[in-house]
Amino acid sequence: MAKTLYDKLFDSHVVQEENGTALLYIDRHLVHEVTSPQAFEGLKLSARKVWRINSVLAVPDHNVPTTDRSHGIADPVSRLQVETLDNNCAEFGITEFRMNDARQGIVHVIGPEQGATLPGMTVVCGDSHTSTHGAFGALAHGIGTSEVEHVLATQCLVQKKSKAMQIRVEGQLGKGVTAKDIALAIIGKIGTAGGTGYAIEFAGSAIRSLSMEGRMTLCNMAIEAGARAGMVAVDDTTIDYVKGRPYAPKPEQWDAAVAYWRTLHSDEGAKFDAEVELKAEDIQPQVTWGTSPEMVTSVDGFVPDPSKESDPTKRGGIERALQYMGLEANTPITGIEIDKVFIGSCTNSRIEDLRAAAAVAKGRKVAANVKLAMVVPGSGLVKAQAEQEGLDKIFTEAGFEWREPGCSMCLAMNADRLEPGERCASTSNRNFEGRQGQGGRTHLVSPEMAAAAAVTGHFVDVRQLN
Amino acid sequence: MQPFVKLEGLVAPLDRANVDTDAIIPKQFLKSIKRSGFGPNAFDEWRYLDHGEPGMDNSNRPLNPDFVLNQPRYQGASILLARENFGCGSSREHAPWALLDYGFRCIIAPSYADIFFNNCFKNGILPIQLDTDEVDILFSEVEANPGYQLLVDLEQQVVVTPSGQSFSFDVDAFRKHCLLNGLDDIGLTLQKVDQIKVFEARHKAAQPWLFNQN
């Protein structure tokens, strides 16, 4: 029978199945400091060991400062959490890239960068954006802390099979339109619960022509559409990216690995429980206006008018969002001025993202009304690569701050945050109330749109800058 | 884990769609390395008028009188009535920990985000999914009747209103079994050590690169 990519990945990891609930074997377990302390504590309390130490890779990312780290972490609570991870990894013998390791970075950036994320794997992490790793033709889930403990102890996850959804994007993306815009356009179309209960496979010619960075951006935001997993079939782009990375198959294993990876696509005629199609040509640069990623429109659009919404729950939602965001109905998106710019996060902090933002920033200056524009590379290796290419100079000459890698203002657990009422053009993935700081107002955009907003002081169609 | 069999409790209505886990427990409280003590900071940004940070004495903080859970009539509620896509966003298990610590053992909503839904079962919280019109009925009854209580019977899979109306709900058989008996997942899985080892050996033979030592 014709199988979907999801069927292949799921079925090949089932240890045992009973009444539709499977015990799924996990190949890679990524760990960070926020969702792991209680799991390690649980292991210790019940005197359990880690099942397979070499499946685990740990890194602190959420709490680390993005400024000078030579004096450690100033906030004692953040420091304790990072030290707890260091101690747990040392005690259990787990590989960890510590804060001052050149390879440290956001967990979803370093996994692929190291080749620790491979096609055909099951990947879990106590973090919802684990969906990112699906870009490699892997089955990647975010899990809770109890499940982190469960996977550490048993190498397995108790899991029910999801339904399969295929989202096809056909055609060619216009200039200045990115994977981020595809992701936001999809969420705008199906809603933040549109993918609930599904594993989403992204397919179609526009997806095939995305780089691995672009595919990761897209799969990263599958969770924002409600899906626990997003994925893209393996092709040459995938295989070329993996080749030569530290955790990739060894030379003598390579041909067998590639032969297997070539089978990781949905078969001709495979059945999906739901199908969605978008035309690449219809997608414009996107900007969110509200407090949920589905509250999004094209840059040439307007802030919606709640009085035109007939559904009372939706109307209430729009009214509350506009109030929180400090926006008037019917305002053109390009008329919204910003206070801060954040280029970073596991959605958009890879080298390609930084190149795209730098191309816009080059030879321009951050607008006078913008108090802070910061660029936070996704990892130490991304940072080094960008510096080798001179991107840091372009940013700093334009007036951006160039920081150390980490989650930073994506969720503001460290010192980087918005003040109440401040408005930010952000390349991250969530515009929830208070996400980037209490009372902060987040507008999600692509890296080039964020850079364009930085240099003009308001949202602008990046295509009109060139 | 505390078993969940039957619950008769006061209901509190939270009439908002897409309540995310950042709202249920804001990130500054995620710095804790413990599993308990999150209750006083559940819904922190909606619940208090000032900005909460870990280590504050929450009993002295100004409450937001407009936030529904602060109303005297809902004090002591153990059942949370909510709207679509409850628990979306971050995978933080701190969200169910905070709800449990606050006193909620059961949530009723038309739909949930996957990871949150799953995390509830791991912590002895029963998330019940009812149809939107059934949830609508409950919202109007709760708001109209101070002291409104529901009976939740997991064994029978029903929610019973004070007037005797009952709504049945679905629950996965395995999860039901674990909740009813307060069973720890890990212990159950470790009963299958042999099967896991057999699988692992076969998997390693087929894809040895997955097991490289680094």
Ligand code: SF4
């Ligand atoms: S960058 Fe943001 S979304 Fe990604 S892992 Fe860090 S906090 Fe989570």
